[in-house]
Amino acid sequence: MQASEVKTHKPVWSDWCPGCGNFGILRAEELAIRELGLDPKSVVVVSGIGCSGKLPHFMNVPINGVHTLHGRALAFATGIKLANPKLKVIVNAGDGDALGIGMGHFVHAGRRNIDMVLIVHDNGVYALTKGQASPTLRKGIKTKSLPKPNVNEAVNPLAVAIASGYTFVARGYAYDVNHLKELMKRALNHRGMALIDVLQPCPTYNDVNTKEFYDKRVYKLEEQKDWDPVVRKPEEVQEKALKAIMKSFEWGERIPIGLFYQNTLEETYEDRIAKYIENYFDYPPALQEIEKDGKSTTLMDKLLKTRRI
Amino acid sequence: MQASEVKTHKPVWSDWCPGCGNFGILRAEELAIRELGLDPKSVVVVSGIGCSGKLPHFMNVPINGVHTLHGRALAFATGIKLANPKLKVIVNAGDGDALGIGMGHFVHAGRRNIDMVLIVHDNGVYALTKGQASPTLRKGIKTKSLPKPNVNEAVNPLAVAIASGYTFVARGYAYDVNHLKELMKRALNHRGMALIDVLQPCPTYNDVNTKEFYDKRVYKLEEQKDWDPVVRKPEEVQEKALKAIMKSFEWGERIPIGLFYQNTLEETYEDRIAKYIENYFDYPPALQEIEKDGKSTTLMDKLLKTRRI
Amino acid sequence: MRISWLIGGPQGQGVDTSANLFGQAVAKAGYYIFGNREYYSNIKGRHSYFQTVLSDNPVHSVVSYADILVAFEPETVFQHFDEVRKVVIYDPSQASVSVPFVRSMEPEIAEEKSKLLENEGLRPTVNDAITYAVKRGAKAIGLDYDSIVVKVAEEVNVPRSVAERVKNVAAVGASLKVLGLPIDGLLEAVRNAFKNELFIRMNSLAAKLAYDQVPSVYDLKPLERKEPRVWMDGNTAVALGKLAGGLRFQSYYPITPAADESVYLEAVETIEMEVNALKKGGVIVVQTEDELAAINMASGAALTGARAATSTSGPGFSLMAEGIGWAGMNEVPVVITYYMRGAPSTGQPTRTGQADLKFALNVSHGEFPRIVIASGDHVEAFWDAIWALNLAERYQTPVIHLLEKAIANSYVVTEESNFRGEYVIDRGKLVRPETDYFPRFQVTEDGISPRVRLGDAGVFYSGDEHNEWGHITEASTNRRTMYEKRMRKLETADREIPEEKRVNVFGEGDYAVVTWGFTKGAILDVLDELQAMGVMAIQVRMFSPYPRNLMRKLLQGKKAIIALEGNYQAQGAEVMTEQTGVFPTHYVLKYNGRLITSDEVMEGVKRALKGERRVVLSAGQ
Amino acid sequence: MRISWLIGGPQGQGVDTSANLFGQAVAKAGYYIFGNREYYSNIKGRHSYFQTVLSDNPVHSVVSYADILVAFEPETVFQHFDEVRKVVIYDPSQASVSVPFVRSMEPEIAEEKSKLLENEGLRPTVNDAITYAVKRGAKAIGLDYDSIVVKVAEEVNVPRSVAERVKNVAAVGASLKVLGLPIDGLLEAVRNAFKNELFIRMNSLAAKLAYDQVPSVYDLKPLERKEPRVWMDGNTAVALGKLAGGLRFQSYYPITPAADESVYLEAVETIEMEVNALKKGGVIVVQTEDELAAINMASGAALTGARAATSTSGPGFSLMAEGIGWAGMNEVPVVITYYMRGAPSTGQPTRTGQADLKFALNVSHGEFPRIVIASGDHVEAFWDAIWALNLAERYQTPVIHLLEKAIANSYVVTEESNFRGEYVIDRGKLVRPETDYFPRFQVTEDGISPRVRLGDAGVFYSGDEHNEWGHITEASTNRRTMYEKRMRKLETADREIPEEKRVNVFGEGDYAVVTWGFTKGAILDVLDELQAMGVMAIQVRMFSPYPRNLMRKLLQGKKAIIALEGNYQAQGAEVMTEQTGVFPTHYVLKYNGRLITSDEVMEGVKRALKGERRVVLSAGQ
Ligand SMILES: Cc1ncc(C[n+]2csc(CCOP(=O)(O)OP(=O)(O)O)c2C)c(N)n1
Ligand SMILES: Cc1ncc(C[n+]2csc(CCOP(=O)(O)OP(=O)(O)O)c2C)c(N)n1
Numbered sequence A, B: 001m002q003a004s005e006v007k008t009h010k011p012v013w014s015d016w017c018p019g020c021g022n023f024g025i026l027r028a029e030e031l032a033i034r035e036l037g038l039d040p041k042s043v044v045v046v047s048g049i050g051c052s053g054k055l056p057h058f059m060n061v062p063i064n065g066v067h068t069l070h071g072r073a074l075a076f077a078t079g080i081k082l083a084n085p086k087l088k089v090i091v092n093a094g095d096g097d098a099l100g101i102g103m104g105h106f107v108h109a110g111r112r113n114i115d116m117v118l119i120v121h122d123n124g125v126y127a128l129t130k131g132q133a134s135p136t137l138r139k140g141i142k143t144k145s146l147p148k149p150n151v152n153e154a155v156n157p158l159a160v161a162i163a164s165g166y167t168f169v170a171r172g173y174a175y176d177v178n179h180l181k182e183l184m185k186r187a188l189n190h191r192g193m194a195l196i197d198v199l200q201p202c203p204t205y206n207d208v209n210t211k212e213f214y215d216k217r218v219y220k221l222e223e224q225k226d227w228d229p230v231v232r233k234p235e236e237v238q239e240k241a242l243k244a245i246m247k248s249f250e251w252g253e254r255i256p257i258g259l260f261y262q263n264t265l266e267e268t269y270e271d272r273i274a275k276y277i278e279n280y281f282d283y284p285p286a287l288q289e290i291e292k293d294g295k296s297t298t299l300m301d302k303l304l305k306t307r308r309i
Numbered sequence C, D: 001m002r003i004s005w006l007i008g009g010p011q012g013q014g015v016d017t018s019a020n021l022f023g024q025a026v027a028k029a030g031y032y033i034f035g036n037r038e039y040y041s042n043i044k045g046r047h048s049y050f051q052t053v054l055s056d057n058p059v060h061s062v063v064s065y066a067d068i069l070v071a072f073e074p075e076t077v078f079q080h081f082d083e084v085r086k087v088v089i090y091d092p093s094q095a096s097v098s099v100p101f102v103r104s105m106e107p108e109i110a111e112e113k114s115k116l117l118e119n120e121g122l123r124p125t126v127n128d129a130i131t132y133a134v135k136r137g138a139k140a141i142g143l144d145y146d147s148i149v150v151k152v153a154e155e156v157n158v159p160r161s162v163a164e165r166v167k168n169v170a171a172v173g174a175s176l177k178v179l180g181l182p183i184d185g186l187l188e189a190v191r192n193a194f195k196n197e198l199f200i201r202m203n204s205l206a207a208k209l210a211y212d213q214v215p216s217v218y219d220l221k222p223l224e225r226k227e228p229r230v231w232m233d234g235n236t237a238v239a240l241g242k243l244a245g246g247l248r249f250q251s252y253y254p255i256t257p258a259a260d261e262s263v264y265l266e267a268v269e270t271i272e273m274e275v276n277a278l279k280k281g282g283v284i285v286v287q288t289e290d291e292l293a294a295i296n297m298a299s300g301a302a303l304t305g306a307r308a309a310t311s312t313s314g315p316g317f318s319l320m321a322e323g324i325g326w327a328g329m330n331e332v333p334v335v336i337t338y339y340m341r342g343a344p345s346t347g348q349p350t351r352t353g354q355a356d357l358k359f360a361l362n363v364s365h366g367e368f369p370r371i372v373i374a375s376g377d378h379v380e381a382f383w384d385a386i387w388a389l390n391l392a393e394r395y396q397t398p399v400i401h402l403l404e405k406a407i408a409n410s411y412v413v414t415e416e417s418n419f420r421g422e423y424v425i426d427r428g429k430l431v432r433p434e435t436d437y438f439p440r441f442q443v444t445e446d447g448i449s450p451r452v453r454l455g456d457a458g459v460f461y462s463g464d465e466h467n468e469w470g471h472i473t474e475a476s477t478n479r480r481t482m483y484e485k486r487m488r489k490l491e492t493a494d495r496e497i498p499e500e501k502r503v504n505v506f507g508e509g510d511y512a513v514v515t516w517g518f519t520k521g522a523i524l525d526v527l528d529e530l531q532a533m534g535v536m537a538i539q540v541r542m543f544s545p546y547p548r549n550l551m552r553k554l555l556q557g558k559k560a561i562i563a564l565e566g567n568y569q570a571q572g573a574e575v576m577t578e579q580t581g582v583f584p585t586h587y588v589l590k591y592n593g594r595l596i597t598s599d600e601v602m603e604g605v606k607r608a609l610k611g612e613r614r615v616v617l618s619a620g621q
């Protein structure tokens, strides 16, 4: 049997466990894309490997899905975005994916400040490989899948992101689809590298950071009167960054979600490219007509002449 | 001609450029080892690839030198230290090495808090490959080796280290050998993962962050009356960490060097291992007599019996 | 006698447990077993199944059919109705369920199976699928799961939703009856498997109720066992081999199907040793941030004198390439246990494959001795794990130990004595120096230099070309000397390791099947039939250094040379040609992610000998 | 006529500049040139040298001797005195300096060279080294560098420390005189090379003073040139080829000897194109955080429709293994330009090597079409860069373009027309879809599916096995179908690409040299001599798909088959045997990090034909 005989695209069954937080992320993402009125064809959802990594396949809109390698989603996404800045690029990655094996790319993506959105499925475990501790699981915690309490200290993705140059840093909660969707819309509207770390319960392997755990702890920064995370003047950068970092350490009886930090002043990597390459935004690499009648359109004469001796 | 005919160890010519900051780091490191009275044979200096990576070969004491791969020094060092916690392990890495290609290991080493010292040769360039921008070079800076101003934002190694769990975080200056040596001694005496980011002028490729540049900017934290970076009570951890992060953002007319943060309370990874493995410190993997008369000393009987059916 | 039993169900709903219980009950009744698990790269909901082949003789592989198919939900019926031979146990209350209602079933499979039924004029319902099986001679046994659940709920006083879970143990109870075996073994297994008294009661009751509901089809008798037997899966066999071989450091990054080996080692913690002073050792297991760290940590540990290894699968091994090169350049004794799975890329993480051989043989840039061995079954995996550690330390070079998901996730029941014997440890030229500095890379005739632990004298290592002291040098003469020194080690190994140890030969005859890895088991299970046709089998166990001379001798004058492999290119045969100049005459290959079965070996060989130059096998859901 | 000129000096002290000036002057005088740079993995102070072979005929390689050796400090004399044939220019004021005082010299080399002198009863001084050369027939010319420096300092009015820098240009001035060529070409080159008027004056003066100080030894005449010639190093040749081939995205992580290619591309920025509306394009060059990012970024870019590549060397390629597998699985047209250097591991970063072929051919786990080509010289490198991009897009699979440090860092002066012609672009099955969703992986007869850009329709990719839509599926039938579809592309390529295009054949005869890569040039330079001995040469240019049939035909009936390669294993020959069953009869190999020279080819072939089964070459400091 060949799909060639079928030739109509069938939605893929979402094979996540019942009750998985990933459903909420998927839903919020679909809604955000729809509500912003984006042309789905120009949206590319890039993902890594893990339960989270399957997300693009489960989307019910004709987006493009690029399900990549464990830890490397950001690198693929960077290539896609830079070769065609007209595309909207969203990266969905697991916490092991983005912050464990992919930590190097995570930090360096901040340094570039490319106009993309990274959504981390923060479930505290390596779910698809059966529940080992992920880098966000706190030290000493023993989920049911671990033989002993976790030996490593957790990373703080928000703090590292801010220290690395992300210009939009937020935390969402998978079971608050509406709030998450709004965060995603803001992130998609932000020009620059955005992180949304999503608290994503994994009912199968993480019996500590459960829905019950979060439901009673989570509160929204947007509802705090004096919380203004947006940098509007260059002088504010350091102060707001530090405040956000401080906030990101809050974890215990109360866990903040919402926007921690946004810097609207920083130019994007694409802007920096455009300084050297004329027409970059209008006529990006992906769309240049390099061929005509089977021959190259690139003019080599001048370049060759510079080599003359 | 074979070295076998020679069989006496000859010191290796240090092939760094005249005036290179690496000489200061080498000197401080030799002095620190000597002044602490460490048995050189039990010292293992692990390095990455770059001008910096050659350091162990240039040491004038019979330490062990393990010159590894670009970006991977920390991983090798971790294996060495965990297999034999009796060894003193120092890691010398370039800034490209430790913070570029090696950023993933850099962060995860913090999470483990193994008792080692990481010394970053922070010269702002990929020196050995002819001066490309390293991750610590600030955006918009154009060193003489760069065709255009640097397009990437710099990382802040101290902030990332603190956010990642390093329990000793300091900055040194290659031309202040004495101060650097003292920092190294403190780091070597610290139990846990220590970072010393060393401002290391590269006169050949970095004509911005030169000796002149630093000489007039650098000041010592130790000389500030109210600076106390040491965590002595659990309640202080967050406050001191934040203060240190704030301090680490100070860069301009004045650049602080010295100890930014030290947490003496955190248990090491080795401590955590020793909870599960009896005799770990006394009889570590490296020293176990696994063989006797050509046969295994490991008793398999019990293990096999558990598989009986 | 050989009976294939197959149970299926959605991942995470007890299929494994029931297969284990079944296996234990049957093993306790004195039967040999080979069991294999097939599952999706998914946590809950996708179809997984377990096939258990039992026999009064040792058994080493699966077959492409199910004598007994056990289903408690529709997808299992749909996926396997065309594989049943004798008996199908199913839930008649689901008879009317049709394919489109089974959402977990992949469209490709749904369509394929529906078409199969359609071709026979049947509809895609459970009922018609059963009809299909019955038409082909199977006996359909409807097990009234619901009544069992109701009874259990009542008697044990639990809600029905809880009692639902007993279905798969009920299925096992019914299976034992079908086989004609007593139920006691199962009841004992249930007692051992569950800690909770309530669950023991629930499941025992369900097993008994089901046992009483169904007829016997077979008439098996419990058998005598002369010596103790063990239950061994591939991951555990390797872990135990490593322990026997003195492993003291293992680093890993989680990956299917390798991780369970490390998890097992981690659980061991403290190790008993026959040493005077401090009697207990311990193996350090580190979960790393990635596979680049894993290989390099293991190398670091190896430099200190600890026996060190890492364990991974394709994607992880790809990431280890650079680190393996460093180990080669620095003559580090490190073992990489490499479980092959469906490739390339993420491929089919939970399916088997045998397509990584040439990558393993040529991994990383440049030339250095790469020792590569490939185990053919669980017992070999155990001994090869010890062998690998010894080879690594004797020749001071990375050793790659190849296995497959087919071995990792399958198990055998076999004599415990297969895993006992003399565990030889060869530490090679590990010495204690007397000097301050030690030239780690002395040039010697056999290429192997005396080696010291970090900490015993000042020694230097470098991934750059180095002199005898380990210091960088670029002199062209030194470059040649050290290059040759390293390569000489492989020649030394080639001289020292008997070629007979590198090849297993089964039977004799004018026709040869040349194979490697897991396929060995499938061959062993049909060796008599092959021999009757004049077909012998050659299993290559070490690919580098390659047993060139012996292979040439073995291949000489054969009327046919059939390459039997689990890949497309016939990589083992490519290496054979490279090394001996001899080409295979026929190919029997399989690369659909499923194990080569013993009956497929026969099918393939027969078709080849009838003149098909390239036979592609494709059994398995 | 062929003259080998060699200049040495400490890294960072103008050796390169002077070699460039020399080359320009000679090229302007109408000579063909081949130039090669040898240097340490060091920034300042280690010995580097530049060898320039000039000829009235095109020249493609270096030789293992220096007709003219030019030294302005002692180490160059010590490193090369035994290679001089005709003339040695040195600084007599340094005559008494002895080896132990040259700290930058590696102990291995110091010892080796001292012994050489000692064996002749000489001491390890500059003076005695010159004596050694003179004894062997060379003419020693003492150039009074100091007096030149003093005069320059005076005339131009700069401190002596500044004037010191003119020494190497002085050396070039002297060289031109020795050759008998006029000085104008050099003065012109000096004017072009320096921006600063002061430097122009200083260096012109130094050149003239030196020119006047020394005698003529040769009697070269300026030659006519019929058409424009270019100066082309390997990195630039590839960069230009890529531009001609429509490259629009290149990612890289700095590494020797690949980085210069990317640096060149980055400098190009805006590209002129023959397109109507928006006339200018641009190639994006991204310096990545590591090579894992580099390959995956390039793949990402390729999915959008941009022609994309990355460029690296051994350590980086090792890190790319996993990404290349993903590209194979997802049928991504991506080119990996792979410059081989001394391996394994960090190896010898600035020295050449040819030992990564089998790694390239087998990189990453699992099976997928890997297309591998290997260029033999600068012109081929240019055209192969275009070819690689076309192959990648036609067969939708990663293409590995192998080169060596020997090509990257060497240059030729040759006709510009060699780089002109029709730049064919074959975008394969790139289409514009009309539907919302597009099945990216349609099964076709030739294995190649229509391909769309990301953004043109909803398409899916996955490193997991997938169906035609790019969605994950584990069905065993789909697995087989898609596996075969992918592998079929390699068979299609094998059918479509003429085997004649994959092999270069030089001459004819009963004896064959089989080689690949840079060695082509060395062979071309002695082809007449080889032909006189009845030796022909075969250069394999594409290793996958391998030109199996043509190679079989070419090898048939040869009296000797000599594998000539820059590695230990003779990897090209191993692949030959794997593919054809034919073994070489002899081996001529070199793996000391230095280029195979044309005279070594002759030496090797002669020794082989006299019966040495394995000849190992070792020329070069
Ligand atoms: C290089 C590599 N190493 C290991 C794996 C195995 N693997 C698959 S998923 C996964 C972890 C998934 O954890 P996370 O990224 O947190 O995603 P989640 O499943 O929790 O969504 C791992 C380690 C892999 N696919 N590739
Ligand atoms: C995997 C890999 N990629 C690239 C290189 C090439 N390389 C050698 S040194 C170096 C950078 C050195 O920079 P840094 O780490 O800052 O050290 P420095 O030379 O400045 O001390 C690079 C990229 C390599 N050796 N390995």
Ligand code: SF4
Residues within 6 Å of the ligand: A015, A016, A017, A019, A020, A021, A022, A051, A052, A123, A127, A128, A201, A202, A203, A204, A205, C043, C044
């Ligand atoms: S294992 Fe956890 S993360 Fe994965 S699908 Fe199940 S609940 Fe979700």
Ligand code: SF4
Residues within 6 Å of the ligand: B015, B016, B017, B019, B020, B021, B022, B051, B052, B123, B127, B128, B201, B202, B203, B204, B205, D043, D044
């Ligand atoms: S290039 Fe820079 S870092 Fe390297 S040795 Fe020279 S001065 Fe030091």
Ligand SMILES: [Mg+2]
Residues within 6 Å of the ligand: A050, A094, A095, A096, A121, A122, A123, A124, A125, A126, A127, A134
């Ligand atoms: Mg996770």
Ligand SMILES: [Mg+2]
Residues within 6 Å of the ligand: B050, B094, B095, B096, B121, B122, B123, B124, B125, B126, B127, B134
């Ligand atoms: Mg640096």
